[in-house]
Amino acid sequence: MRVESHTAGSDPITVAVVGCGQRGTHYSVYALNEPTKCKVVAIAEPRPQTRKNFARTHSVDGSLVFQTWQDLHKASADTIKTIGKRLADAVLVTVQDSMHLEVVLAFAEQGYHILCEKPMSTNLEDCLKMDNAIKKSGVIFGMGHVLRYSPYNQEVAEVIRSGALGELINVVHIEPVGYYHFAHSYVRGSWSKEAESCFSLMTKSCHDIDILCHYIADAAPSRVSSFGSLKHFRKEAKPKEAGAAKRCLDCSYESQCAYSAKKIYLDSLSPLVHGGWPSSTIVDGVPDIENVTAALHNSRYGECVYELDNDVCDNQIVNLEFSNGVTASFTMIAHTSLICERQTRLHFSHGEIVGDMSTFTVTNFRTGEKKLHTPSLEGGGHGGGDLGLIRSFVEAVRTGRQEVLGTDISQILRSHLTVFAAEASRLEGRVVDCAEFEKAARERIGV
Known part of the structure; x- marks a missing residue:
């Protein structure tokens, strides 16, 4: 060897x-x-x-x-x-x-x-x-919280840290998952059932709780509350016209259904270029018409989204209070045309930032200046975040310096604990104290 x-x-x-x-x-x-x-x-x-x-x-x-x-x-x-x-x-x-x-x-x-x-x-x-x-x-340990590493979020963080807009008071953040993205990953896909994966706030939106912690870096989440449910992707919501059909290729209503597997996986294939998400993820090998069609006949990806046993939330809101008094709200919603193109508003004592993961506008209340920021868009997914993360990780390994990643295992754990606390709030109907939640968890396993 x-x-x-x-x-x-x-x-x-x-x-x-x-x-x-x-x-x-x-x-x-x-x-x-x-x-x-x-x-x-x-x-x-x-x-x-x-x-x-x-x-x-x-x-x-x-x-x-x-x-x-x-x-x-x-x-x-x-x-x-x-x-x-x-x-x-x-x-x-x-x-x-x-x-x-x-x-x-x-x-x-x-x-x-x-x-x-x-x-x-x-x-x-x-x-x-x-x-x-x-x-x-x-x-050296890195976590796939790629949003931190995109040029967009790095530039937003620079404005926050500069103090030019005064004290950060509140953040409003939304993740539009995308109607067919959610159907692919969280209804038909590997993250559809909590018992086999985890709840959707963790599998999809731990990114977002982490980026809120990144924005409010000088404080820790102190209290959290959350509401949410599986509202749409249930048998009760199945169109009557679809009848008893279990698979999209057998359904007479398929052409009118937004979540048609034929539309999502087959119609998106180019006759000239094979590949492309999400079709490439449902086959082993080349996602051509033959392989994708076979997958729709034989796998979960060809089944009706209203007939499956998925159980994770398709909508959820999270409210956070940080130890320095900053408040933040987050919404995850499946039913959007945008695919993971987050929208954020950051409110300061003397200004605001309004952004969409591509560009952001900074308004300074003291000077009256309004400036549009257009960060460079690097290659790779998540607005260059994938590239930024692996590049930072490689450099951290090369130099032996964890700080190159801008975070460490303790901070990574903290944002995850916040997600678990939010889900506990949703399930139990109470406001969760984050410090008490962590203490209780550590006592349970003795660490």
Whole structure:
């Protein structure tokens, strides 16, 4: 087996990718665009065609291509034991959410620096265990809260920190998930059932609670309340014209349905260019007409959105009070034409910022000046946030400085705890004290 040595001098940071799906692919593009800074040297992926394609794209040696993360971990343990070196400098953990804890703990114990896709985990106790393990290992740790790393949010944060608009008083933030995005991911997809994944405020919107914590960086959430429900994607909302049809390809009402699988996955395919989200995510290999059609006949992605067993909220609001008195409100809503194009208003004592994740306008009440900011749009998803995160992580590993990431495991845990507290509020119908909530959780598991 060929083993990559630990980074020295100007050598690129080497990474092993655990999970070669959408998120693993997005982060790993950096290695293709900046080969002198980052190189993928090992992968673990259970799907044969996805594994083959990823290995070929990154020219990964066949001896370092594994079917499971356990195989990769064992190979790493063998090389550490025999020659005293890990397979790579860092591991990208981009597997299903429920697997994050076991993968992170296993590779942290071996001394790998880790970039983990959000969320930390799907339950509160596991997040606390991960926090404890990362602190014990002392490795560099990054979390897939990519919104922090987009040029847009970095520029917004600069205005906040400058004090030019006075004291921040209130933030209003909305995430329009998108009607077909929600149907794909949270009705038909991997995040549709809380028991198999987690509640939607965590799986979709921990990004947003984190960006609020980032904006209000000099304080911690102190109290939270929340309301929400699964309002639409239920059998009771099924159009009568659809009758007893269980699959879109068998439904006479399909052409009139906003959530038609044929419209979402087949009609969006170009006859000239294969690929594109979301069609690319429902097949193993090339998302051509034949493969996608087969998926619609045989998989959950072809089923009627009103006949499935999904149970996560399609709308939710969260109200936050921070320790410095700043208040914030957040809304997650499925039924929008915009796809994850967040809208934000930040209100200060002497001005305001109004933005849409692409541009933002700053109004200074003292001077009367109103200025439009148009941050540079880099490549990659989330307005350049994906690129910004992996670039920052690689630099943090190269320099051995956690602060390059602008956050650490304690802050990452805090925003996750806030999400769990908000969901507790929704379920229990009460205002939750964040400090008491964390204390009780730690007492339960003894950390």
